[in-house]
Amino acid sequence: MSMLQNLPKNVGPMDRNIRLAAAGVxxxxxxxxxxxxxxxxxxxxxxxxxxxxCPAYTLLKIDTNKKD
Known part of the structure; x- marks a missing residue:
């Protein structure tokens, strides 16, 4: 589990909620x-x-996780 904690967060809260809902569907x-x-x-x-x-976001240089 510690390996997952070292991944950079590139999925923001709204994107995360959409993904979770889409996954359910x-x-x-x-x-x-x-x-x-x-x-x-x-x-x-x-x-x-x-x-x-999201590994695809890394390849495409997309980051929806807002950093303050």
């Missing part, structure tokens, strides 16, 4: 349709929201 849709791909995508979105870090 994706996982539910995957369960209802039997789509494993939607479930996996939902779990990835859930993980990036939960740890407030």
């Amino acid at each position: 994706l996982i539910l849709a995957g369960l209802m349709t039997g789509s494993v791909i939607l479930d996996i995508l939902g779990l990835i979105v859930l993980a990036t929201g939960a740890i407030s870090f």
